[in-house]
Amino acid sequence: MKKVEEKKRGDAFCQRISTAVWKEVPDSDNPFQIAEARCHGYEHLALVNNGSFSDVLFLLMKGELPNPEQSLLFDKLLISIIHPGPRHNASRAAMNAAVTKTNVSHVIPLALNVFSGEFLGSHEVFNCMKYLERNIKLIPSDVAADAFKRLLDVEGDKNPAPGFGTVYGDKDPYSQKLADNISSTCETGKYFSWACLFANALSEENCGWRMTGLFAAGMKDLGFTPYEGEMIFQIGSAPGIAAQAAEKFGRPITDMPFIPEENYVIE
Amino acid sequence: MSSNDVLDVDNLWDRNRNRISSNKGGWRIGEAVYNQGYSQLEDLVGHTSYFQVMLLNVTGRLPDIRLAKWLENTFSCASWPDSRIWCNQMGALAGSSKSTAVAGTVAGVLASDSVIYGPGVMDHCMEFIGNALKEYKNGKTVQQIVDEQFGRKSSVPGYARPIAKGDERVVAMQRVSSDLEFVVGEHEALAMKINEYLSENHDECINVGGYMVAFLSDHGFSATEVKRMTTLIVVAGVQACHAETYDKPAGTYLPMRCDDINYVGVEDRDLP
Numbered sequence: 001m002k003k004v005e006e007k008k009r010g011d012a013f014c015q016r017i018s019t020a021v022w023k024e025v026p027d028s029d030n031p032f033q034i035a036e037a038r039c040h041g042y043e044h045l046a047l048v049n050n051g052s053f054s055d056v057l058f059l060l061m062k063g064e065l066p067n068p069e070q071s072l073l074f075d076k077l078l079i080s081i082i083h084p085g086p087r088h089n090a091s092r093a094a095m096n097a098a099v100t101k102t103n104v105s106h107v108i109p110l111a112l113n114v115f116s117g118e119f120l121g122s123h124e125v126f127n128c129m130k131y132l133e134r135n136i137k138l139i140p141s142d143v144a145a146d147a148f149k150r151l152l153d154v155e156g157d158k159n160p161a162p163g164f165g166t167v168y169g170d171k172d173p174y175s176q177k178l179a180d181n182i183s184s185t186c187e188t189g190k191y192f193s194w195a196c197l198f199a200n201a202l203s204e205e206n207c208g209w210r211m212t213g214l215f216a217a218g219m220k221d222l223g224f225t226p227y228e229g230e231m232i233f234q235i236g237s238a239p240g241i242a243a244q245a246a247e248k249f250g251r252p253i254t255d256m257p258f259i260p261e262e263n264y265v266i267e
Numbered sequence: 268m269s270s271n272d273v274l275d276v277d278n279l280w281d282r283n284r285n286r287i288s289s290n291k292g293g294w295r296i297g298e299a300v301y302n303q304g305y306s307q308l309e310d311l312v313g314h315t316s317y318f319q320v321m322l323l324n325v326t327g328r329l330p331d332i333r334l335a336k337w338l339e340n341t342f343s344c345a346s347w348p349d350s351r352i353w354c355n356q357m358g359a360l361a362g363s364s365k366s367t368a369v370a371g372t373v374a375g376v377l378a379s380d381s382v383i384y385g386p387g388v389m390d391h392c393m394e395f396i397g398n399a400l401k402e403y404k405n406g407k408t409v410q411q412i413v414d415e416q417f418g419r420k421s422s423v424p425g426y427a428r429p430i431a432k433g434d435e436r437v438v439a440m441q442r443v444s445s446d447l448e449f450v451v452g453e454h455e456a457l458a459m460k461i462n463e464y465l466s467e468n469h470d471e472c473i474n475v476g477g478y479m480v481a482f483l484s485d486h487g488f489s490a491t492e493v494k495r496m497t498t499l500i501v502v503a504g505v506q507a508c509h510a511e512t513y514d515k516p517a518g519t520y521l522p523m524r525c526d527d528i529n530y531v532g533v534e535d536r537d538l539p
Contacts (some may be wrong), residue, residue: 003438004433004434004435004437004438004472005433006431006432006433006434006435007431007432007433008430008431009429009430009431009432011429011430014529016527016528016529017523017527017528017529018528018529018530018531019528019529019530019531019532020530020531020532020533021532022530022532023530023532023535024525024528024530025525026524026525026526027525031524031525031526032522032523032524032525033525034525038535040532040533041532041533041534041535041536042536042537042538043535043537043538046537046538047538050538051538063532063533065538065539103367103369103370105366105367105370106367106369106370109370109373113377155279156279168280169278169279169280257285259285259286259287261295261296263285263286263287264286264287264289264293265286265287265288265289266289266290266292266293266295266301267288267289267290
């Protein structure tokens with residue numbers, strides 16, 4: 001090509017950002033400052049004084065406050081995933097950042113980057129919610145049988161479906177325990193019921209729930225989209241990751257393992 | 268000793284506990300830093316460019332300097348100091364918030380992992396041109412290939428870009444390819460035939476990503492490798508935009524009055 005003619009597409013970009021989430025009433029003296037703020041119509045200060053964090057998080061995303069059953073389910077889901085555990089790669093990233101004196105502003109962002117993956121990370125929640133949407137009208141045991149047929153014979157964990165499979169080679173008993181707890185203490189809906197049957201069918205091949213799967217199923221029953229579900233999973237797991245980093249702050253680099261020479265093999 | 272303490276050598280996870288096995292390399296303290304058969308400090312530093320080392324790290328193959336220079340120029344093509352470009356805007360907003368250069372730059376790089384621009388589109392473009400070449404060799408015409416793509420999707424990967432039609436960066440990269448004495452390969456030749464057809468019939472042209480993946484396919488790189496090598500392709504543009512706003516008074520990059528936001532939500536209401 002000798003020369004290319006570049007021309008504007010002429011897209012009709014908006015002049016102002018539109019939102020239904022948050023309303024800021026300008027201060028009468030300085031229009032950049034806020035006199036009053038409202039979240040989906042409710043005065044922010046009224047929410048500060050009368051709402052819980054999880055209820056207002058639900059309101060922000062859904063536009064309405066949760067009813068008592070939704071509130072209970074949402075809160076239990078959030079506490080179920082509040083900490084991926086100190087062995088999770090995201091927690092280890094946060095702890096390593098803490099002992100190596102990484103700028104504190106970066107600790108949660110970098111750990112959530114590690115936490116964004118498709119294996120035991122936030123994108124597995126997204127993929128699982130999509131998977132549930134695609135399969136909800138099918139019979140769980142049929143979907144499980146089909147998933148096993150497609151399963152790749154590769155080393156490592158079995159991944160018959162996002163949010164389900166093995167963890168460290170076996171069905172994950174702790175995720176099962178958390179899922180059972182949600183089932184027995186909350187009013188769940190068709191997605192969680194479907195996922196319970198699906199996990200049960202997967203157990204024939206030593207597979208089952210993952211934390212990501214139980215969160216995804218619960219979020220579908222609460223009416224969240226996969227996009228919202230992934231972000232709330234990140235928000236929900238950040239406290240545990242943060243606590244691990246905070247605990248390590250001020251500790252020397254020797255407070256975290258550094259693999260010795262003899263265990264570092266260059267092939 | 269409990270059964271939990273027994274090392275099961277057949278267990279993948281037990282085998283990797285407290286042990287790293289790397290085919291990339293590593294630091295032998297007091298000896299050398301090894302990188303895939305090279306001594307990093309003796310063989311690479313001072314003898315190769317940064318882009319050669321980056322390509323070695325990503326692909327396991329040390330390319331010649333021409334290819335590294337070519338790739339470096341694609342980074343220059345995608346690293347503009349215009350803060351209206353979305354990834355750059357992350358840097359500008361971070362700078363205006365007095366976030367560190369690292370935070371702002373990383374924010375911009377993350378933003379570029381998109382399916383409409385940046386390294387996030389590379390695998391789709393690569394898949395398209397790879398399949399197109401197979402079909403072309405099997406007898407399909409350019410028109411058939413394009414029409415079938417439009418039957419499946421609303422665009423042809425590598426042949427559209429946001430904001431503008433036409434991409435001057437392709438011409439710039441063709442000049443770079445020519446100056447570095449690269450010969451046009453079969454993917455690139457087909458890519459330009461598709462460009463001709465699309466510009467004549469659909470008012471769309473090849474973009475720099477489309478050109479890049481065709482060139483890199485001709486040089487034997489996989490989609491995964493291309494995505495990895497272009498991870499930081501926008502980085503210098505983001506850095507420029509962060510630096511500019513960081514050096515100005517805080518909060519003065521595109522400040523907004525309250526009523527610059529168009530509230531479209533529900534009316535004021537009381538808590539139940």
